[in-house]
Every structure is written in C-alpha cells, then in structure tokens.
Amino acid sequence: MSDLVTISNRDGVAVITLQNPPVNGLGFAVRSGLQAAFDSAATDDAVRALVITGSGRMFCGGADIREFGQTPPAGTPHLPSLFDAIEALDKPVVAAIHGVALGGGCELALGCHVRLAAPGTRVGLPEVTLGILPGAGGTQRMPRLIGVPAALDLIVSGKMVPASKALTLGIIDEVVEGDVDVVEAAVALARQMADENRPVRRASALDDKIAEARGKPEIFEQFKKKMARRARGFEAPYACVACIEAAVTQPFAEGLATERATFQRLVASDQSKAQRHAFFAERQVAKIPDVPKDTPTLPIDTAAVIGCGTMGGGIAMNFANAGIPVTVFEVSQEAINKGLGIITKNYAATVSKGRLSQEAMDTRLGLISTTVNYEDLGNADVVIEAVFEEMGLKKKIFGTLDTVCKPDAILASNTSTLDVDEIASATSRPEKVIGTHFFSPANVMKLMENVRGAQSSPQTIATIMKLSKTIGKIGVLVGVCDGFVGNRMLYAYRRQADFLLEEGALPQQIDKVLYDFGMPMGPYAMGDLAGLDVGWLIRKEQAATRPKHLRYSTVADRICELGRFGQKTGAGWHRYEAGNRTPIPDPEIEQLIVSISEAQGIPRREVTDQEILERCMYPLVNEGAKILEEGLAMRPSDIDIVWIYGYGFPRYRGGPMFWADLIGVKQIYDVMSRLHDEHGDWLEPAPLLRRLAEQGKGFGDL
Ligand code: CAA
Secondary structure (H helix, E strand, O other): OOOOEEEEEEOOEEEEEEOOOOOOOEOHHHHHHHHHHHHHHHHOOOOOEEEEEEOOOOOEOOEOHHHOOOOOOOOOOOHHHHHHHHHHOOOOEEEEEOOEEEOHHHHHHHHOOEEEEOOOOEEEOHHHHHOOOOOOOHHHHHHHHHOHHHHHHHHHHOOOEEHHHHHHHOOOOEEOOOOOOHHHHHHHHHHHHHHOOOOOOOHHHOOHHHHOOOOOOHHHHHHHHHHOOOOOOOOHHHHHHHHHHHHHHOOHHHHHHHHHHHHHHHHOOHHHHHHHHHHHHHHHOOOEOOEOOOOOOOOOOOEEEEOOOHHHHHHHHHHHHOOOOEEEEOOOHHHHHHHHHHHHHHHHHHHHOOOOOHHHHHHHHHOEEEEOOHHHHOOOOEEEEOOOOOHHHHHHHHHHHHHHOOOOOEEEEOOOOOOHHHHHOOOOOHHHEEEEEEOOOOOOOOEEEEEEOOOOOHHHHHHHHHHHHHOOOEEEEEOOOOOOOHHHHHHHHHHHHHHHHHHOOOHHHHHHHHHHHOOOOOHHHHHHHHOOHHHHHHHHHHHHHOOOOOOOOOHHHHHHHOOOOEHHHOEOOOEOOOOOOOOEOOHHHHHHHHHHHHHHOOOOOOOOHHHHHHHHHHHHHHHHHHHHHOOOEOOHHHHHHHHHHHHOOOHHHOOHHHHHHHHOHHHHHHHHHHHHHHHOHHHOOOHHHHHHHHHOOOHHHO
16 A cells, blocks of 8 residues: 555554645545555455544645646546545445645545544635635535535635534534544444444435525625625636536536536636745745744744834734734823724724624733833833834934843834844844834735844844744745835836826826736825825935936826825825725826926827736836845745735736746846837846846746
C-alpha cells in the first residue's frame, strides 16, 4: 500500500488513513493510494465496513491546488468517480473527521455513508475562492443533504462552518463529544452498522430536500440578485449557482457531468489562475528570507496607540477586537472624548447590523483605556504612533516614547510616506523601530505594510509580522521609500489619470473604466470619499521641491481652491446630493477641466477606454517593477497582496503583477515605450520591465 494512504484492519473494519502532511491534500499519488486502499477493502471478504480518516492536524484540505492544470500520471483516478465508487459500496463507509474537511476533503466525506466529527472540526467548500467550484460531487450531494438555500450560502460564500452548525445543517451526522476519539467512535459505529446489516444512506439518492426547490427558478434568480454586488466580475459564484440548480433540475449522474464540465472550464480560466495565485501569495508573504520562521518574537500582551483620530481609533479597535488591552494617548481630554465617541459609534453600528453582540462590544470597549500622560505608556509591549504626517512631530514623539517606554517595547509608526530611519534616529533603540502602515478604515482594511528600517531587528520584524496575524491583518514586509509600495504605485496611476483629464477625458469616464476593470471605485470617486484636502496640503508643502522639468497637473489643486473637498463638502471631482454617496457628474468640473486644457495649450481629443486602462494601469505595473528592482518589496506576489488587500484590486485578476503576466510583460513594455515617446519622462519603462520583455519572461519567473 502507498505510504500516503495506509489501511489497517480493526477486527473486520478497515481504517483507511490519509497520510499526506501538512493538509492531507488529495494529490495524484494520494488519489491512487486511496483508490488502491478502497479497492482492497471493498473486495476483501474479511472487511465488513470501512472508516476513512486523516492523520495529523486534519481530515483533509482538499485537492492539491498545485497540481491544477497538470496532466495526471496514467491511471490516476478522478476524484468524482472515486467518491462515486465509495458511495456505491454496499459495506458501510464512515468518515471520521477532525480539524478541517475542505473542498475535495469535504466531498470525500459526502461520498461516505455517515460522517462523524470531532469537536472543533470545521467543514466547507471553499473552491469558489479559488475561482472554481466543488468538482467532485459537492454541488450535487450538498444540496441533497442540506437543501438548496443552505447549499447556495455555503458553496457561494466558500465559508467554513463549525461542527455544531454542520450538524444542524445535516452535513455531518454526529459530533463525538467528551474524550472519545473520533476514529474509535467511527470504527464502533461502522462495526455496529455491519452487524445490524443496516442499509446505507447515499447522499446521491436523497431527493426530499431538493424537491422543495424544484419548479422554483426564482430561488436562484433571487440569490443571484442578492450576491450581485459581492460577486461583481467573478465567474465562479455564478457557475456554483448554475450547478446547484442542475442538482435540482437534472438526475444525479447528469448533474455530476454538468459539474465536471463547468469545473474543467473554470480551472483553465485566467480568473482561477489568478485566484490560485492569490491563495499561494497570501501564504508566501509571511516568509522572509533573512528572518527565519523560528526567529524568537516578543510577547504582545498590551499595546498603546498615539493619537485617537480616524487612524488611531481604528488601530486601537484592532487590538481590542483581538482581546489585547490598549491605551490610547491624546493631547487633551477633549480629543479623547471625540475619538472614543467615534469608536463607540463604529461598534454600535456593527451591533445594530447584528454582526456583534452588545456584550462583546462592551468587552471590547472595556479593553480600551485612555491617557493624556506619556508616563502611562511605560508598560506597553508595542506602541503605534498614528499622528499627522509631519516628520518633526513624529521625531519628537518617538524621542519621548524612547524615554518613557520599557526598553523592550517596540515603537512603530503608522506613517504612510515618511522615512522610518529618520524617525528611528530620534530614539536610542532604532532596532526596535518599524513602520506599520494601516489602511483606512484601519479597523476594516486587512492590509498592513510593515516597513523595515535599516536597523529594524529580525526580532522586531518577526514580532510585528506575527502581530499583524494576531489582529486579523495580512502583513506585507516592505522597505523605506516615499509612499512605500502601495501609495508609490498609486501615485503613478493617479498622475496619468489627471493628465488624461487635461488631454480630453472626464472624471466620470476614467472612474467607469477602472470600476469596470474591477476596482471598488474609480480614482476620483475614491478621492471624493477619502477627502481631497489632505493631499492638497501635502502638495502645497512639496511645491518648492517639485522637479520643474516634469509635467504637473493642476486640476486637483484647482478643484480644492473651489472649496470642493469631496463628499464631506457635498462636492469634489463629482457632486453629491445630501445624504447620498452616489457621485453625479458635474458640468462645472467639465468646464474647469476644459479651461485648464485650453490654458495649457493641450488640444482636447477623444480618449478611448482602452487608452485609459493602459495609461493608468501600465505605469502602476511599471512602478511595481522599479520597487522590485530597488528591493523594496521581496517578491512580485507581495505587491499583488498589497493591492488586493489595500486597494481592492480585483482578486480575479491576481494583483497588478500577476495581471501584467497575463497581459504579457512584453506587451506592457511596448506600450510603455510608445507612451514614453509620446508623453515623456514619467512614463519611462523600468529597466526590469525592459529586461523581462527582452528575455520573454514575466514577473512570475523572478
Ligand atoms: N493544495 C496544495 N497546498 C495546500 C493546500 C491545498 N489544498 N492547502 C494548503 N496547502 C499548503 C499551503 O500552501 C501551505 O504551504 P507552505 O507551507 O509551503 O506555505 C501549507 O499547505 C499549509 O497551509 P496553511 O499555511 O494554509 O495551513 P493552515 O493550517 O493555516 O490552514 C487549511 C490549513 C485550512 C487547510 C488551509 O491551508 C486552506 O484553506 N487550504 C485550502 C483549502 C481549499 O481551498 N481546498 C479546496 C481545494 S480545491 C478542491 O478540493 C477541488 C475539488 O473540488 C476536488
């Protein structure tokens, strides 16, 4: 028998165990091993019943995602036919589940006749998050077991459910309580079923639950309407719905064939490739070559935040949400009251939506204390400064923190642009200083750009990367430069958008192109939401040092001069009706832009949607290439994670660098070269882009 799947005979019950750490993935070799073990047990007269289980941390994490798109070795069984054979067996087959049963792992369990789970088990069909659908019978067996509405929720969300809920839904048959080992319980049950000659229950043969949805296509139409906003641009959620509908309208074998054909189509799609890339990129991002996994970290049991404005308040909420007591410092009681008021309002909104209990809200608020004295921060394990972006102010604060905080404390800055090394120079512990750039709203957005200074120690880096995870964020380690990874790339994109306005486009056209591309909003709607005044102030400060030979668009400044700061003033790039956040194109802005073009002597022309996409997105990729070459991001996939989690770059495009590979780096280089000839310096192709194009390679080859 294969090492990856073992079989042991326990007095007439064959126990088949998946042994493929870390997640017992159903790769080609495991499938062959499982088939061989199953065949042997099925045909062995001494075996009266079977138990299927997994060794180590879990039952099974599903198909081996790395093997998608590869041709299996000859003779490798397909999972659907293997699970069909398991289900068709007349001897009872019991799944003994612990840890997780996900994707193909869950489908394996659905093919068994009975499912027992250990407490703490979670099950789910997360395939949709990989741009595919459950391709081994999941879309057909699950609705038969739990009904159509629950199956739609489960399969289209891709979410895992805990054992208790899986039991209520009918995915599993029993949660084994107390000290009883789930495999022992499964063996006992399997033996009893054989002894009693109990007929087996096959999910494929059930009909009562799906019968409830038969002749009611409106169930599916309504569900598609409900999911439309979240699923915008994604193919897989719609394919999941179609296959669940097939479970209702087609006989089992036909439904399975529909599922198979749809799975094959999706697995070969660019969307699925992109979403699989994002899955691995998310795991890769935590790996830092010079900070090994076993680097000792400092415990973070208490935290402090300097500043209780929008960012500081959101950051404090992250700690409280994770159960970590946090002290918030502000200069005055008045500022504290204002900040705490906003935090309370935020929590209350979540409670009113039913997503948080009042009790949990009270516990979280109870974890937030406030002070106007720096001395009260002496015990904090980590301090995150979140004040206005001004170097002098930040250095002063870090100097003070250095004197009041315990020597071991990590001092972090939530700067979005400033030099972390200069901030660190204000302390006697530069090795304990690091940047932690949160994205707004900080309690919601999952990205943290962790900015390593020249002297940040491996321990500081490892501790902050771990902290990101503890507070539910994805930490991406980046280097020091203006705007770090995300905002530096954003500048490159925004700059070209503004130039396009001067050349003939309008804000609503640019917004639409980028929204249709899959961004949550276009750049101008986004600017109006975030507020235009802060950027304007920064630009005014930088005016004296701006290189005069480089093109500069004044449109944004002129809009601010009119007192239009975005949604909060009822007008910005667009205008807004009171109480409504929908941007409305504004003829006044069109006139302003046309007058600026005239004054600059730029003849207005028709700008196509394709040009907008290329002119905005290719420079963004180009800037990413520069960042990689300068060593400020460790790998292209880290940049993809920054953009997916910090800016809502569509996951089904895999992030800007993966998307660039799909387009072809050579194509992007050629267009950039032409744009550079036409529009000058800002668009010079990055040397790395040129090199990859010349070598016929992509970012994925780095
Ligand atoms: N295939 C290949 N590799 C996988 C994998 C899978 N299904 N699941 C996890 N891995 C890898 C990870 O990439 C990681 O590798 P590295 O150590 O090299 O980075 C390693 O296994 C451990 O994974 P995690 O770090 O994620 O471990 P965890 O304990 O935090 O989480 C898990 C475990 C919940 C199973 C999580 O890994 C997970 O969600 N995996 C994906 C589950 C999934 O989507 N399954 C569906 C697969 S598609 C399918 O099954 C199609 C079908 O219908 C037949």
